[in-house]
Amino acid sequence: MERFVRHEGLVVPLDRANVDTDAIIPKQFLKSVQRTGFGPNLFDEWRYLDHGEPGMDPRSRRPNPDFVLNQPRYQGASILLARDNFGCGSSREHAVWALQDYGIRVVIAPSFADIFYNNCFKNGVLPIVLDAATVDRLFEEVQAQPGYRLQVDLERQRITLPSGEEIAFEIDAFRRHCLLQGLDEIGLTLQHADEIRAYEERRRREAPWLFAELS
Amino acid sequence: MAEKFGYDIPFHRQYHSYTEQSMAPQTLYDKLWAAHEVRRNEDGTSLIYIDRHLVHEVTSPQAFEGLRLAGRRPWRAGAILAVPDHNVPTTDRRAGIADPVSRLQVETLDRNCAEYGITEFTMNDPRQGIVHVIGPEEGATLPGMTVVCGDSHTSTHGALGALAFGIGTSEVEHVLATQCLVMKKSANMRVELAGRPQPGVSAKDLILAVIGEIGTAGGTGHAIEFAGEAVQALSVEGRMTLCNMAIEAGARAGMVAVDDKTIEYVRGRPYAPKGDLWERAVAAWRELHSDPGAVFDREVRLDAARIAPQVTWGTSPEMVVDVNGRVPRPEDEPDPVRRQGMERALEYMGLAGGMAIGDIRPDKVFIGSCTNARIEDLRAAAAVVRGHRVADNIRLAMVVPGSGLVKRQAEAEGLDRIFQEAGFQWREPGCSMCLAMNADRLEPGERCASTSNRNFEGRQGAGGRTHLVSPAMAAAAAVAGRFVDVREWDYRREW
Numbered sequence: 001m002e003r004f005v006r007h008e009g010l011v012v013p014l015d016r017a018n019v020d021t022d023a024i025i026p027k028q029f030l031k032s033v034q035r036t037g038f039g040p041n042l043f044d045e046w047r048y049l050d051h052g053e054p055g056m057d058p059r060s061r062r063p064n065p066d067f068v069l070n071q072p073r074y075q076g077a078s079i080l081l082a083r084d085n086f087g088c089g090s091s092r093e094h095a096v097w098a099l100q101d102y103g104i105r106v107v108i109a110p111s112f113a114d115i116f117y118n119n120c121f122k123n124g125v126l127p128i129v130l131d132a133a134t135v136d137r138l139f140e141e142v143q144a145q146p147g148y149r150l151q152v153d154l155e156r157q158r159i160t161l162p163s164g165e166e167i168a169f170e171i172d173a174f175r176r177h178c179l180l181q182g183l184d185e186i187g188l189t190l191q192h193a194d195e196i197r198a199y200e201e202r203r204r205r206e207a208p209w210l211f212a213e214l215s
Numbered sequence: 216m217a218e219k220f221g222y223d224i225p226f227h228r229q230y231h232s233y234t235e236q237s238m239a240p241q242t243l244y245d246k247l248w249a250a251h252e253v254r255r256n257e258d259g260t261s262l263i264y265i266d267r268h269l270v271h272e273v274t275s276p277q278a279f280e281g282l283r284l285a286g287r288r289p290w291r292a293g294a295i296l297a298v299p300d301h302n303v304p305t306t307d308r309r310a311g312i313a314d315p316v317s318r319l320q321v322e323t324l325d326r327n328c329a330e331y332g333i334t335e336f337t338m339n340d341p342r343q344g345i346v347h348v349i350g351p352e353e354g355a356t357l358p359g360m361t362v363v364c365g366d367s368h369t370s371t372h373g374a375l376g377a378l379a380f381g382i383g384t385s386e387v388e389h390v391l392a393t394q395c396l397v398m399k400k401s402a403n404m405r406v407e408l409a410g411r412p413q414p415g416v417s418a419k420d421l422i423l424a425v426i427g428e429i430g431t432a433g434g435t436g437h438a439i440e441f442a443g444e445a446v447q448a449l450s451v452e453g454r455m456t457l458c459n460m461a462i463e464a465g466a467r468a469g470m471v472a473v474d475d476k477t478i479e480y481v482r483g484r485p486y487a488p489k490g491d492l493w494e495r496a497v498a499a500w501r502e503l504h505s506d507p508g509a510v511f512d513r514e515v516r517l518d519a520a521r522i523a524p525q526v527t528w529g530t531s532p533e534m535v536v537d538v539n540g541r542v543p544r545p546e547d548e549p550d551p552v553r554r555q556g557m558e559r560a561l562e563y564m565g566l567a568g569g570m571a572i573g574d575i576r577p578d579k580v581f582i583g584s585c586t587n588a589r590i591e592d593l594r595a596a597a598a599v600v601r602g603h604r605v606a607d608n609i610r611l612a613m614v615v616p617g618s619g620l621v622k623r624q625a626e627a628e629g630l631d632r633i634f635q636e637a638g639f640q641w642r643e644p645g646c647s648m649c650l651a652m653n654a655d656r657l658e659p660g661e662r663c664a665s666t667s668n669r670n671f672e673g674r675q676g677a678g679g680r681t682h683l684v685s686p687a688m689a690a691a692a693a694v695a696g697r698f699v700d701v702r703e704w705d706y707r708r709e710w
């Protein structure tokens with residue numbers, strides 16, 4: 001997994017609540033059997049005026065000039081500022097792959113949908129929950145100040161504003177540890193293989209019907 | 216307004232010590248969690264054992280690829296059931312899948328299953344269908360199990376008294392490799408549906424009303440147990456509809472306690488235990504309910520007897536009103552973010568605030584999806600359309616059974632003829648227009664009465680407009696050409 005320790009980047013504000021995974025990456029792009037290449041189709045239906053299908057050359061598309069990601073001042077942004085319940089809807093990890101492929105490393109919102117939140121950590125994207133008032137304030141500042149950048153320090157769990165002011169955020173210890181080290185979670189779990197086998201043995205005695213092999 | 220939850224559920228609400236856990240009254244979720252805890256880590260997470268892993272073609276290819284690249288193999292291939300459902304055509308399948316990208320995804324699943332010895336119901340297997348319909352139908356998902364799938368509607372299986380939840384592709388790979396997941400326990404939430412619903416009001420209306428009440432983030436960070444008289448009165452299939460949409464209320468898992476109906480539902484299913492094992496299993500399943508006095512972190516109570524058939528008007532399942540209601544006016548909403556969301560939704564939906572729901576005229580009608588494509592759903596819809604014709608303004612009305620076995624059962628009961636005589640198309644099983652990954656989709660601007668679970672922008676096709684309703688309501692809309700209150704429908708006389 002990709003490590004995340006510190007990140008400094010341009011902020012792009014996406015001022016809508018309940019942004020769902022269908023909006024983040026529309027389903028026609030889920031047919032890929034790869035993990036990469038989703039960036040050009042991030043927010044496809046909002047980002048382009050024409051309808052997108054897999055395999056189209058992004059340069060031949062008609063971008064929607066009104067969509068925030070297309071505005072010149074936000075080019076190169078790597079921190080997404082969002083509203084409540086970001087990432088709701090399906091479990092598709094393609095949503096995180098698309099954000100990551102586009103170059104987003106941090107998403108800040110007042111709340112996230114559970115599965116999306118989990119998926120972020122598996123891909124080196126840091127989702128940060130801040131209270132609604134702080135998020136409101138960040139929206140105001142980003143919109144008022146072109147070139148607005150933030151520094152995010154996962155080790156210290158701090159966001160530094162352009163003014164130098166710091167905002168603390170919470171992240172649970174295990175996830176923070178995995179991100180900081182870029183750990184392979186499967187490898188970590190397999191260190192407990194003996195315990196898994198012992199559990200299986202005990203459960204097999206208690207509830208053998210759970211172990212009937214499908215065929 | 217719905218309360219919103221972040222992630223900071225206090226530690227003491229997530230964790231009790233082992234001793235406390237065994238003495239204090241437990242919720243159903245507590246019991247399921249405790250029975251699957253392989254180990255508890257110092258940081259408050261647990262390693263949770265997964266009994267059943269369901270796999271479909273969209274969210275698994277990258278997981279198998281990851282497994283292969285790391286030189287790993289599935290921990291327990293016999294715990295996995297795979298089926299292609301999202302991409303499959305619902306018309307004649309003998310020619311295969313026309314779209315090469317969809318075909319590659321389905322073939323990739325076939326190849327991965329063959330390579331690792333995983334049981335798969337392939338596209339032309341008579342048992343093929345939507346993963347969340349076939350799991351319970353085959354007895355592959357059972358009470359007391361932990362069930363996962365790379366699909367958010369895995370919550371459906373909680374209707375059997377199981378702990379079932381959707382996972383992302385990295386977690387699919389994690390379960391393939393270890394049969395476990397690293398998880399943090401959610402908070403407990405109880406949604407009580409008191410009283411009996413009126414005739415014509417279905418599980419779909421109940422869950423839409425719940426989501427309307429608590430909002431799409433109302434259950435975030437929680438596992439929801441649905442309880443109360445109305446839930447007990449529902450069939451197991453109805454409970455699946457309820458749990459299916461727990462995720463639309465923000466909860467990864469929804470569940471219902473085991474009762475006689477659950478056990479009768481499971482009895483005799485192909486993968487259900489038999490003989491002595493059955494007796495032992497049933498004895499264990501009888502414990503799968505919340506103890507009296509169990510404490511929930513959040514409780515919500517709705518009077519089911521007062522719930523009317525529901526119709527969504529916007530682009531989020533919480534944007535829902537009674538069929539006799541009106542589209543709300545954004546001007547009346549004090550919160551600016553919500554007001555803006557409403558305005559955007561109305562613009563997308565091509566509706567004006569204040570308009571009567573009964574004046575909304577769909578172009579298409581879709582009866583299907585893991586929410587509402589089981590046999591009871593098709594019976595409810597057929598009872599409404601029997602002897603009627605689809606209205607002239609409806610360009611397409613289609614029924615997509617949830618599985619091959621549902622289709623066969625419906626045909627044995629003559630439901631296919633009722634639908635076809637009324638002008639509906641009768642299709643092969645799959646996800647179909649629920650998410651329009653195959654050829655079934657809405658054209659830009661088209662309006663659909665749909666029994667599926669998501670009315671997001673573009674969900675049923677770019678620019679498509681979705682109104683979520685129950686099967687009976689969708690059927691009535693097809694006949695009337697607009698949304699009507701199915702409680703006033705005259706179908707019961709004719710059936």
Ligand code: SF4
Nearest residue numbers: 368584585646649650
């Ligand atoms: S029917 Fe719809 S919601 Fe259900 S699994 Fe298929 S795509 Fe997902």
